[in-house]
Amino acid sequence: MNDKFYELPEEKQLRILNAAMEVFGLHEYKRASTDVIAAKAGVSKGLLFYYFHNKRELYLYLYHYVADIMKKQIVNKEFQEITDFYEVLEYSAREKVRILEKNPYLLEFAVKTFYSEKEDVSGELQKITVEQMQSVYKEYFGHLDLYKFKEDADPMYIYKMLVWMADGYMHNLKMNGKKVEMKPMMQEFQTWMKMLKRLTYKEDYLDEDDRN
């Protein structure tokens, strides 16, 4: 890509990036039209190709951009200092939702990126995602107080359950044409967590208000 892109006013960069995220998020790679992206960004197609020499380059840049945002937000100081499993989950859930509110099409883009066939871009992407998943897992479980769990409760498993539920929950919203909003989603998420905590923690580590 053309490094001049970075010298654009941030507002213009964002207009282009967000437009691209929206279109790539709404359609699969091949049908995501550069014409539409340029139009949504309020910019000529020529300019788009001036900064990103071709569609593939734009897509890949976008991918790294999105991945960076998410990683930076989640793996930060505050995060490292929390040692309770459920507190970490709640914290990072909150952060994630905050990002989604700021970048409305980030979610769609991520979903399409993971679930579509990717075609042209396939090889390169597959590698990145797997690596990143593992690194996130490590980050999550490295420094946690796992002794609070009952013997027969596998934290990794609990974690996955919650992820699946969140995933399914969002799909359900989309199916009904609703937007992904912070408040109700966090409320759901907290209900689930409370329940699971009560189920999986040893008696000693349950607070008074966990119990009802």
Next chain:
Amino acid sequence: MNDKFYELPEEKQLRILNAAMEVFGLHEYKRASTDVIAAKAGVSKGLLFYYFHNKRELYLYLYHYVADIMKKQIVNKEFQEITDFYEVLEYSAREKVRILEKNPYLLEFAVKTFYSEKEDVSGELQKITVEQMQSVYKEYFGHLDLYKFKEDADPMYIYKMLVWMADGYMHNLKMNGKKVEMKPMMQEFQTWMKMLKRLTYKEDYLDEDDRN
């Protein structure tokens, strides 16, 4: 559509239907190519349009076909006679998975059908799905022993949680490029249900082996 289609040998009907399910499941409506469908079915494009006069008709037929399969399997005699919430869930889960094993692309088709924009087909579909959802809900909850639940446990809510988890679980599989298989999925599902049962049923209605 041309009623002659029904007079084809079933094997040929299925070849066409399955090919269409695969292609519509893999790509969104507009990019699902009739050329490819015909090729996968081992049939000329001309023949495809001889039986289904246009793409839209084929798609709509396929939708009803799939919906029928699922409904027939789930809402049957055996089903009506089960009155325990969790037994019903397990039964219908097992049935659903059995169907998925028989029709490998049914799942993909269903997912695309619910989540894609549908464009041309939109209006008609939206109505069908909503109605069907409600009818399934009624079917599910109409004749169940809901008194077994603790006061603060909402069965509908539990049901939704399980649906979300299953949804998320399958997406997770797909993300890792794995197939949706019966055994591990049912195992997961049963673990979830056991846990939820222990949490949500009144003490009196828990069997001995629910408790560990």
Next chain:
DNA sequence: TTCGGTTTGACCACATCGGTCAAGCCTTAA
């Protein structure tokens, strides 16, 4: 006023796709 980088959008060659149809194939019946 000039100059160089930035921005435009008409333009192109190409690919894809839904749908058609004249022609062939094959079974059936006389």
Next chain:
DNA sequence: TTAAGGCTTGACCGATGTGGTCAAACCGAA
């Protein structure tokens, strides 16, 4: 053996949409 008629083919077409190009216009600084 032949004629009829329905089933099946696939080359073909017009329409649409696409990524990418480029000469020209624009514009701020010197």
